[in-house]
Amino acid sequence: MKFNSKYDYIVIGAGSAGCVVANRISQNSDTTVLLLEAGEEDTKPEIHIPAQCVNLQGSEVDWGYFTQPEPYLKGRKMYCPRGKVLGGSSSINLMIYIRGNSHDYDRWQSLGNPGWSYLDVLPYFKKSENQQRGADAYHGVDGELSVSDPISPAVVSQRFVDACVELGYDYNPDFNGVQQSGTGLYQATIKDGKRHSAAAAFLVPILHRPNLTVQTGALVTRLLFEETRAVGVEYLHERMLHQVRVNREVILSAGAFESPKLLLQSGIGDAEYLQGLGISVVTDLPGVGQNLQDHLIVPVAQQTTQEVHPAITSNVSEAGLFFHSQGNLEAVPDVQFFFGPDIYLPPGYVRPDWGFTGVVSLTHFQNIGSVSLRSSDPKDAPVIRMNYLQSEADVRLLIAGIRLMRQLFDTSAFNEFGGKEIAPGESVTSDAALESYIRSACSTGHHPSGTCKMGTDPMAVVDPELRVHGVKGLRVADASIMPTLVSGNTNAPIIMIGEKAADFIKAEDGNSTASTT
Numbered sequence: 112m113k114f115n116s117k118y119d120y121i122v123i124g125a126g127s128a129g130c131v132v133a134n135r136i137s138q139n140s141d142t143t144v145l146l147l148e149a150g151e152e153d154t155k156p157e158i159h160i161p162a163q164c165v166n167l168q169g170s171e172v173d174w175g176y177f178t179q180p181e182p183y184l185k186g187r188k189m190y191c192p193r194g195k196v197l198g199g200s201s202s203i204n205l206m207i208y209i210r211g212n213s214h215d216y217d218r219w220q221s222l223g224n225p226g227w228s229y230l231d232v233l234p235y236f237k238k239s240e241n242q243q244r245g246a247d248a249y250h251g252v253d254g255e256l257s258v259s260d261p262i263s264p265a266v267v268s269q270r271f272v273d274a275c276v277e278l279g280y281d282y283n284p285d286f287n288g289v290q291q292s293g294t295g296l297y298q299a300t301i302k303d304g305k306r307h308s309a310a311a312a313f314l315v316p317i318l319h320r321p322n323l324t325v326q327t328g329a330l331v332t333r334l335l336f337e338e339t340r341a342v343g344v345e346y347l348h349e350r351m352l353h354q355v356r357v358n359r360e361v362i363l364s365a366g367a368f369e370s371p372k373l374l375l376q377s378g379i380g381d382a383e384y385l386q387g388l389g390i391s392v393v394t395d396l397p398g399v400g401q402n403l404q405d406h407l408i409v410p411v412a413q414q415t416t417q418e419v420h421p422a423i424t425s426n427v428s429e430a431g432l433f434f435h436s437q438g439n440l441e442a443v444p445d446v447q448f449f450f451g452p453d454i455y456l457p458p459g460y461v462r463p464d465w466g467f468t469g470v471v472s473l474t475h476f477q478n479i480g481s482v483s484l485r486s487s488d489p490k491d492a493p494v495i496r497m498n499y500l501q502s503e504a505d506v507r508l509l510i511a512g513i514r515l516m517r518q519l520f521d522t523s524a525f526n527e528f529g530g531k532e533i534a535p536g537e538s539v540t541s542d543a544a545l546e547s548y549i550r551s552a553c554s555t556g557h558h559p560s561g562t563c564k565m566g567t568d569p570m571a572v573v574d575p576e577l578r579v580h581g582v583k584g585l586r587v588a589d590a591s592i593m594p595t596l597v598s599g600n601t602n603a604p605i606i607m608i609g610e611k612a613a614d615f616i617k618a619e620d621g622n623s624t625a626s627t628t
Contacts, residue, residue, distance in 0.1 A: 117356040118145040118324070120616070121344050122364060123331050123373070125150075126199020127602050128589045129364035130309040131239070131609030134255070136616055137323040144322060145355060146314075147329040147346055149369075150195035158202050159305045162425045165453075167203040172196035176368060176495060178480075183500040184550050191495065191555050193366060197327065198310030200366070201602055204557060206299040206306060206426040208258045210236055210287045211597030211604055212443045212474075222594050223567045224575040226611075235610040236287075236603065239312075243298075249288045255312040256606065257302035261429055263422040264296055265452035267415070267467050267528060268429035272296065274524035275432050286433060291598065292444050294432040300602070304424040309606060329353075332489040334361060334377035334585065336393050341584040347490075360584050360616060364609070367559035367591040371400040371482045372493040374563065374572070374587075379579065388487050394581030398570035399563060403480035404596040406447075406556025407499050409471045409509055409549050410455045411516040414463040416529035419452045427451045428470070433599070436508055443598055446512055447472045457552035460534050467528075469519065471512035472556050474598035477502035482562050500550060509553075510545045558601040563591035576615045577608075588612035 122133045125148035137144040155172055157163035169175060169192070176191040194200035213229035220228040237251030243259040246252045261268075275294035276282055283293025300307045317323060328348055335343035335354065343356040363370050374380060378393035380400065385392050421427050428451045433444035449470040454462055478498045485491040500506055513535065519525075520532070531537060535548040563572040563579075571594075573579055577586040590605050597604050 117358060118143045119358045120144045120360055120362060121355060121357045122146045122362045123344065124148065124199065124363070124365035124369070124589065125197050125310060125314065125325065126194065126364060126366060126589065127201045127309045127605040128609030128612065129362070130198065130313040131606055132362050132364060132588055132613050132616070133323065133325075134313040134317055135610070135613030137317065137320050140322055142322060142620075144324070146323065146325045147331055147344065148197055148325070148327045149330045150197065151327045153197040153202050153308065153310050155196070158196070158198075158308070160423060161206060161299070161301055161304070161306055162421045162423050162427060164203065164205055164306075165427060168192040172203060174368075176492060178495045178497050181497060181499055183498065184553065189497060189499065189555055191368075191559065192557065193368060193559075197314065198308035200557070201300070201308040202306070202310060204602060205428045206301055207428060207600045208287070208298045208300055208603050209599035210607070211599045212291050214443045215595070215597045219565070219594055224565050224594065226575055227565075232607055232611070235607045238610055239606050249285070255316070256300060256309075257307040257312065258298050259301050260298055261296050261426075262301070262304060262424040264429050265419065265421060265425070267419050267452050267525075268296065268450060270524045270528070271430045271450040271469070271519065274519040274522040277522045277524055278519060280432060280434060283433075286431070286599070291433050292435070292440065294430070296430050297426070297428065299426045301424065301426065330489070331365070331373060332376065334373065336377070336582070339394060339582045341582060357584065359620065360586060362612065362616070363585065363587045364589045366589050367403065367562045368482055368493050368495060370587055370589055370591045371562040372484065374399045374579070375484050376487070376489050379582065384483075388484060390487055396572055396580060398572045400482040401570060402561040402564045402594075403482055403495070403497065403559060404478070404561040404593075405476070405480070405497055405499075406472050406474070406558045406596070407476055407478075407553050408449070408556045409513065409553045410457065410468050410534060411471065411513055411520070411532070412454050412456055412460075412466055412468045412534040413520055413532050414466045414530040417465065417527075419465045419467055419528070421452045425452070427453050433474075436511060443474070445474055446508065447474050447599060448512070448516065454533070456534050457554075463533060466530065466533065469516040471509055471516055473505060473508055473512075475596065476505050478505070497555075499553065506546055506549060509549050510542055513545055513549075558590070558596065560590035560593040560596050560601060563587045564594045565592045566594055577612050586612060586616070
């Protein structure tokens with residue numbers, strides 16, 4: 112096997128976790144690191160303007176994935192945007208900073224993953240964070256990632272919070288603090304009025320390090336093995352095929368769709384399935400590509416009688432609410448609301464000049480999907496099956512969520528804005544009509560995860576230190592390792608996963624103290 116060059120570590124994917132891993136392990140000046148990203152540099156101006164986030168989907172910085180026809184969504188192929196650029200999806204998302212619920216991580220540990228309880232992961236959340244409000248028991252200020260309050264939130268977003276309080280929900284100034292339940296304005300990863308992506312926070316400040324090489328436009332086609340040890344990576348760059356050797360480890364941080372796809376292409380997965388595609392089996396891991404989980408969102412949009420629009424520094428989704436549908440204050444919230452001063456409409460609806468949108472989401476949908484190969488050609492997109500809304504219980508809870516959102520919009524807090532409901536529409540009132548709307552209008556919550564799940568059971572792909580079962584020199588560090596989806600947005604948890612992965616790598620490498628700034 113002939114290689115172009117050698118590195119101590121190769122990180123695949125410059126997304127939320129990959130940027131963190133590359134930053135931390137390249138702190139050792141004696142360690143050489145190659146970071147490979149399929150997308151290009153984050154020079155597109157809209158990336159850095161928070162309110163332009165909605166215009167990034169479908170652009171050249173988006174992978175533009177689609178699912179297979181969804182059987183429970185009237186056969187629709189669901190659009191699933193993912194960032195294909197430095198920073199990954201942190202360069203195209205809505206920048207909301209939510210960690211999830213403490214019980215999410217305690218559950219991970221109970222599933223056979225020691226070291227992943229909430230008390231174990233909290234220091235890693237704090238390590239990354241530069242919290243605008245200052246340090247406390249839940250927040251840090253010495254990290255690279257800026258977490259800030261809205262700069263110029265719309266009046267109507269504050270009215271949403273007022274409406275929630277009017278209906279009896281607690282005001283919660285910090286969804287990432289003492290408790291998750293309640294209503295408030297979301298904090299966001301914004302710095303000086305600009306998006307603070309994982310690339311901006313963790314990668315750009317260290318590009319001067321001589322031991323770090325960042326290669327964009329590099330589509331990794333397969334991992335290279337000698338028996339069961341990962342010894343290198345093959346990738347396409349400007350139509351040329353390259354091979355690079357790794358001395359220590361490959362860290363796969365390509366996301367919940369591309370990470371399992373690359374493992375399968377490289378011979379790691381269900382042996383019978385791989386053999387059917389003519390792929391040589393390195394190790395038989397039937398869990399690769401299984402356990403796909405995601406959140407789902409359903410909009411409730413209302414026209415206003417006065418001008419409503421987000422500020423240029425807005426992340427568009429400014430306010431929120433977490434609650435348990437049965438009113439159990441001790442339970443993990445099972446519903447999350449998003450609210451913003453803009454109109455978000457499903458296809459077929461006429462957009463008014465002004466309006467606002469509330470979005471209903473469940474924190475734990477019961478859909479379980481999969482990622483598989485379309486063929487053995489690495490340039491082909493993966494086959495994605497979400498199985499959204501296969502559970503009638505999820506549909507019933509979404510219907511209740513829409514009815515509650517309507518109640519919020521009907522409170523006195525919104526009196527000054529007037530207007531009528533655009534979607535689903537004032538005539539859509541029965542359970543059957545609302546269910547039809549949900550199945551026609553819902554879309555991804557942009558949080559795919561779980562396809563290389565962490566654990567020790569037969570369907571686990573990585574162990575609790577994120578090493579791929581059955582092989583050596585290979586870890587996965589991204590949303591795909593989540594055994595269960597967290598209760599909320601995923602960017603902050605993925606960054607935390609990157610931090611923990613880097614510490615695992617450093618510990619195995621002997622905790623070298625040589626460093627560079």
